[in-house]
Amino acid sequence: MLYHIKNLKKIYKGRTVLDLPELIIEKNKIYGILGPNGSGKTTLLSILSFLEAPSRGTVFYRGSPVVFSEKHLHALRQEVVLVDQHPIMFSTSVYKNIEFALKIRKVPLKDRCQIIKDVLEQVGMLEFINADAKNLSGGETQRVAVARALACFPKVMIFDEPTASVDKSSQLAVEKIIQELYSEKNISVIMSTHNMVQASRLVHKKIFLLNGHHVDSFV
């Protein structure tokens, strides 16, 4: 069991945007989170990637309860990486943006360039390696963000609408990456999407959210 959520609530200014009595996410699967706008997908993914603390309840990760204090979270965040809905690039080059993740993981200098090239190749952004990351177009940014996450070699990859602004062919490339993560690298994947077709094609399990609640399916 990868995650086990119990009685989790997220409340903003009195409004409960997430309310999950129980939710289990298993290892080595591809999960799809589906739900209309504002149903709490992004909120849930933030909690699963340990970036935000729930207002109430407990999250178990690999069997142990997560203590939401900076000190404990740091180790967990090394294993789980989130690709944001509207990813942020640091105001340096594409190369340096990816190198940042490698530096943290103490990848030796000489290996870095090759890894960066590899991941950029996978998302079809190799020619932008020296571009200014701030000036990328919407879809380019999303793709570089995927590449940057790949360079983290995580155990769990979480994608928030990874193909929203991505063109058709890149969408297929990203889907292929997700497939490979799962099948070749044994990485668990959790992704949110509005694209039901994509979900059906790609994921093993679907989680439907509606107004912050877990529902069996939409009508």
Next chain:
Amino acid sequence: MLYHIKNLKKIYKGRTVLDLPELIIEKNKIYGILGPNGSGKTTLLSILSFLEAPSRGTVFYRGSPVVFSEKHLHALRQEVVLVDQHPIMFSTSVYKNIEFALKIRKVPLKDRCQIIKDVLEQVGMLEFINADAKNLSGGETQRVAVARALACFPKVMIFDEPTASVDKSSQLAVEKIIQELYSEKNISVIMSTHNMVQASRLVHKKIFLLNGHHVDSFV
């Protein structure tokens, strides 16, 4: 003729990202701009909405050449409004964000509330009227941005991937709005999208971009 573009080029640090010898956009039609990531869609839409100046060439708007200096652009911008790919909300409430457009157009105070409610209703965001605009979810933000643009009563509406992060039902709502703009209010619409199906369903004319060039269609 709404726009007539001649020999237009947009160059960033020596790289030509848009190169259009000639392009004509007619009145009272729905145009779809299609193309892979980085093909120049956003760049073109920025120029059409007078937010950025081309590096070279001329843009004719309703027959007269556009002078790209702040003084002249202000009047034009009152007629053309752009909904960004990743829209920005001002850090006030949703209500005030929309009211801003009404204030500029000197809509009397007493009418404002009604208009704001109407446009929010259309995008299904009425219940968020007093929410803090900065805290909206991705799709909610995109929908409020559409509402805010509607409140501008423009002659031309330009949408940059308006349904990228929007859920299925809201996507239909936005598409319906676009239809109505055209058919009931005689507003010209130009939109970019990666969704070929959506384009086929909605638009009258497609413009295909590839590496900044206008092409007849994709292979």
Next chain:
Amino acid sequence: ADDEKVIKMSTTTSTQSSGLLEILLPELKKDTGIEVKVIAKGTGAAIRDGMDGNVDVIFVHALERENKFVEDGFGTKRYAVMHNDFIILGPKNDPAGIKGMKDAAQALKKIAIGRFPFISRGDDSGTHTKEQDIWKAAGIEMEKNVKILSAGGKDKEISFIYPKGSEKWYISIGQGMGKTLTFADEKQAYTIADRGTYIKYKLGRDQALDLEIVCQGDPVLFNPYGIIPVNPKKFPHVKYALAEEFSQWLISEKGQKLIADYKLLGEQLFYPDAVK
């Protein structure tokens, strides 16, 4: 360099500004090897530095307070070094008509009666104290505005003394001599100044002061300077021996001659007091 032979002296800004120290100190170094770190500030603050043991010697002009300094055991002995004199200045047209008067008290009296603008330093400096003495000597009724502050159990008295009914014409600015001169010049008012600063401002600048000397020479206007080594019994760390050596040098024949010979823009400023 030779850190052992460096002493600290606090003095009043007027001593420093007069330029006298720039003549004396290099000679001192030549003769004795002593180097003096000069810290110039208001009279009160300079004496205070001695009382706090921050300097080895003080060189000021406030006779009464200097004596008290020695009495209280902060200093070993006061050596009279030199004096200069104060002068009363006024605008060219001299509305009070005191030009040429010798009696300082009478001169001030005329100003008070005519209610002509007068600028007071108002900073409890030697000059200010002198000014108050002369007002008293002139028989002008003084008003005393006293405030009692209790600080740390001790009552503390703050007083502001000024000629009675002088709100309109008596301006107390609480600043140094130079600034007081500038102020008086600007307002074309009367004031009391030391001769050194006046000469500098009158002869040493392109835009000379418009003020002129209206009264001088009254012995009451003399302004004696004293040097006092800080008492090593109070502050064991002070370099008493060097301070004493410096003081002795200053009142030696050589030192006194240098003082007598010092001329600012052709005018003698200081008159030696130790050797006649």
Next chain:
Amino acid sequence: MDFIKDSFISALYLLVSFDPDLLDIVFVSLKVSFFSTMLSSCIAVPLGFFIAISSFRGKRAVITVLNTMLALPTVVIGLFVYSLISRRGILGVLGLLYTQKAIIIGQIILIVPIITTFTISAISRIDHRYRKTAMTLGAGPFLTAVVLLREARFGIVSAVIGGFGRVISEIGISMMLGGNAKGFTRTITTAMALEYDKGEFVLSIALGMILMAVCLGINILAGYFQGKISE
């Protein structure tokens, strides 16, 4: 540390005694600083805004000069203004020297560069899409500016508070151009300098504490209103 304790007690004592002389200098300080800050902000915020949003040749040079002007010593400003407004200066006939107006003029020169620089840095950090959004909604230059200023409000309020802090704690200009004339241009800081020169350290610090108390009050008020506004 007796010294600090004594000063504290004296400050309290002065405050509760509502000494009219004291009230007078506090009032002069506040009045002068208030006008300097307001007038400077009226110049500096728009100026900083304009420099931040426009791209023109020599922009970097302008910013470098402004940064340099942050180091303008009060003596230089004092003497410069003095040479203009003294009886012999070209503005001498106005009789400004040794008035509160003179202090205000000098202080404006002092803090316009400060507020301008920090306004530039506050505005530059705002995502350029805010500006574009305002423009596409049809906002003219003025409303666009309002939008950006609102988004940068935290930085701009900081800049203005910084400017205020600078002038109310400033001594050189107030002394040289105001003249520390009792009852006319004596401010808290010039009074402090005077007491210091007299060797009355306790009183000087006590005045300083009163100054800090007044500023604390103002900042609490400002913080309260800022809180109100950002709600």
Next chain:
Amino acid sequence: MDFIKDSFISALYLLVSFDPDLLDIVFVSLKVSFFSTMLSSCIAVPLGFFIAISSFRGKRAVITVLNTMLALPTVVIGLFVYSLISRRGILGVLGLLYTQKAIIIGQIILIVPIITTFTISAISRIDHRYRKTAMTLGAGPFLTAVVLLREARFGIVSAVIGGFGRVISEIGISMMLGGNAKGFTRTITTAMALEYDKGEFVLSIALGMILMAVCLGINILAGYFQGKISE
């Protein structure tokens, strides 16, 4: 305006004559200001960063106090430090009074609140998603800070330059704690104050001009390196 012209000529003359006394005070000024600014930045930037990113009870109170401290007059700081390091103070045995170290201590107290406040306002403007992105990529507190500081660099550099401008142009603390002792603690500004006291206005302004020239040079250098870094 002759006065300004004269000063300008004197300044030029002083500069080209390479007067050793002048070089000495310029050197003392630069050295002291440099150390004050560096040490203050080492305290204030992390402090401001920490205050900006954390949310704790009383955060607003801390910011209000910092804003108030922007108005700390140099006389108060001078006297406070004086009371600590004067022979009778608790640190008296160190013999710090009237040394360059004393000036540096006082100046640090002066500008730490300035740099802290402006760092807070620079960091607060950074979109919180930068922080989240760094964290999800596995960055620990230190690297996360580096990311945010880099994104806020323009504001932070402004803050540091502002602090430098403040100390190099500052007179009160240098005078009170340094004592303006020739060859030891005489800085450009205390020399200016001295010349001003002597009535040598032209010389005073000339020194001021030299100060501005030096600062301009430093700012051009800083601007150049900043340009390099942001490339």
